[in-house]
Amino acid sequence: MSASARSIYVDEDVGKDDFSAAGTEESPYKTLLFAYIKSPPGQPDGPQYFIRKSQTATVVENVDSAGRQEWKPAAKSALKKAATLYDQHKKKLARGEELALREKKEAAQRQQSLEEAKKIKIVQDPSLPEATKIMLSEKDPKVVKLRSGKSEKDVDDSVGRGTRVRVTGRVHRLRTQKDVIFVTLQDGYGFLQCVLTGDLIKTYDAITLTLETSLEICGEMWEVPPKQHAPDDRELHADYFTVIGRAAGDKDAITTRVAPDSDPQNLYDNRHLVLRGETSSSVMKVRAAVLRAFRKTYDELTPSCLEMTPPCMVQTQVEGGATLFAFDYYGERAYLTQSSQLYLETCLPSLGNVFCVAPSFRAEKSLTRRHLSEYTHIEAELDFITFEDLLVHLELVMCTVIDTTLANPAIKKLVYELNPSFQVPERPFLRMKYSDAINWLREHDIANENGQPHEFGDDIAEAAERKMTDIINRPIFLTHFPVEIKAFYMKKDPTDLRVTESVDCLMPGVGEIVGGSMRMDDYDELLAAYGREGIDPAPYYWYTDQRK
Numbered sequence: 001m002s003a004s005a006r007s008i009y010v011d012e013d014v015g016k017d018d019f020s021a022a023g024t025e026e027s028p029y030k031t032l033l034f035a036y037i038k039s040p041p042g043q044p045d046g047p048q049y050f051i052r053k054s055q056t057a058t059v060v061e062n063v064d065s066a067g068r069q070e071w072k073p074a075a076k077s078a079l080k081k082a083a084t085l086y087d088q089h090k091k092k093l094a095r096g097e098e099l100a101l102r103e104k105k106e107a108a109q110r111q112q113s114l115e116e117a118k119k120i121k122i123v124q125d126p127s128l129p130e131a132t133k134i135m136l137s138e139k140d141p142k143v144v145k146l147r148s149g150k151s152e153k154d155v156d157d158s159v160g161r162g163t164r165v166r167v168t169g170r171v172h173r174l175r176t177q178k179d180v181i182f183v184t185l186q187d188g189y190g191f192l193q194c195v196l197t198g199d200l201i202k203t204y205d206a207i208t209l210t211l212e213t214s215l216e217i218c219g220e221m222w223e224v225p226p227k228q229h230a231p232d233d234r235e236l237h238a239d240y241f242t243v244i245g246r247a248a249g250d251k252d253a254i255t256t257r258v259a260p261d262s263d264p265q266n267l268y269d270n271r272h273l274v275l276r277g278e279t280s281s282s283v284m285k286v287r288a289a290v291l292r293a294f295r296k297t298y299d300e301l302t303p304s305c306l307e308m309t310p311p312c313m314v315q316t317q318v319e320g321g322a323t324l325f326a327f328d329y330y331g332e333r334a335y336l337t338q339s340s341q342l343y344l345e346t347c348l349p350s351l352g353n354v355f356c357v358a359p360s361f362r363a364e365k366s367l368t369r370r371h372l373s374e375y376t377h378i379e380a381e382l383d384f385i386t387f388e389d390l391l392v393h394l395e396l397v398m399c400t401v402i403d404t405t406l407a408n409p410a411i412k413k414l415v416y417e418l419n420p421s422f423q424v425p426e427r428p429f430l431r432m433k434y435s436d437a438i439n440w441l442r443e444h445d446i447a448n449e450n451g452q453p454h455e456f457g458d459d460i461a462e463a464a465e466r467k468m469t470d471i472i473n474r475p476i477f478l479t480h481f482p483v484e485i486k487a488f489y490m491k492k493d494p495t496d497l498r499v500t501e502s503v504d505c506l507m508p509g510v511g512e513i514v515g516g517s518m519r520m521d522d523y524d525e526l527l528a529a530y531g532r533e534g535i536d537p538a539p540y541y542w543y544t545d546q547r548k
Helices: 032-038 065-069 076-118 198-202 264-269 278-300 341-345 387-406 409-418 434-443 462-472 523-533 538-547
Strands: 007-011 048-052 149-151 164-176 181-186 191-196 214-223 234-245 325-329 332-336 354-361 374-381 430-433 476-479 496-500 502-507 511-517
Touching (some): 032 048, 032 076, 048 076, 278 354, 278 387, 341 374, 341 538, 387 409, 387 502, 387 511, 462 476, 462 511
Parallel strands (some): 007 048, 191 234
Antiparallel strands (some): 164 181, 164 214, 181 191, 354 374, 476 502, 502 511
């Protein structure tokens, strides 16, 4: 090796493979590969590589550890390995440069194509019939006539042309082929496949089309060709389109921001985009149908129930102080309501049976399926009834709501798409007292949360409750819970003062879906209940007044 060869130093313990290292004794590299990259070997007087492990090198017994600090020429095997890795590194760089050049060339070609596409202008053909504006859900044959045939060259002229229509919507699905672009629009009411061909697909707007872009499209309505598929077995053959609002693409595209395999927290944060998906929008449609069914059912009951709108800001608790969202109300302590049932009760004397559809709030910081900070709460209060009347009413309302919801074919289709195994509840619902449930759980060796056999007084946990319900596999009215585990206002069973006239409805595959009870009607008993629960009766004066 030439005397002028530069020395490069590598310390595998304390060296650094970054810009701060210089390959000197004072500032060595960490690996031979990095040394090769920064100071490549050359002929005839390439650099000489020295190496050491200043902290971990093996030291011969009874020999001074200072030997670790000695720089030694790199072994041939180490140099050979580094050379191999260096060759791989160079090839990788070459491939990267080649890819960068190819991408740059493709980007230039695409930019040129886009500039050419901008020159292509499309206009509506004045010789065509005026387009009829329709919603994507419009299927009335008196409004929309479909043309039949496989193509313009193979048309059944005996049935005439299809209706020329004008539709608006957002791009829900997009499929680009060599000579055709398939666009499926959605507008919240339906879906429609649109077929773009010819000059339409050569335009700048077509080439840069992205999902969720808002479009207006005009064209003739056709039947879908045999063996092809499209929503409602029809499609629009476009003759003109225009962009109303362009949606983001690339990294900001909706498919990137809310990919199906995204982390759940990301989907929560982008709920406004998730709602555009078919699953979430279907859930919202079914939810709306269920709410309509509840209102219809309550209105058609005999006697009917009148809808009320109770307040959300209250000064009282209903389900326990530990789950209250508290806030300052002009210097006074107030809460978001846990339940509107006590307020509804004040309406009974003058309005008869009442119900509400209103938000309720529970301050339970949990991510389980049973814990929501806010949810829509459907509650009803009935006057002059017995506990048996209450059970009959609950079963009737639930089953009527389900029947009403499924009577709509479109909603029924969505229900079974979302939950193919859904079954209409079997009637009559099974009646089971809490004490019988405790015995059932013991007989079937289903332990409580502490791993012990259930005892009277246990608050049956969700897991045990669901297991029992799924094994029995019938809707269950679980009744007569102990006084200690139920709300203060629940009426005691006069035949067994240990328990209340209360009920939870348990549904197979779901768990508890409804809760209810009779109310205390005795003034002194209610005051005693306040005291038992440590509740100040002052804010409840309006509720207590009803017992006078």
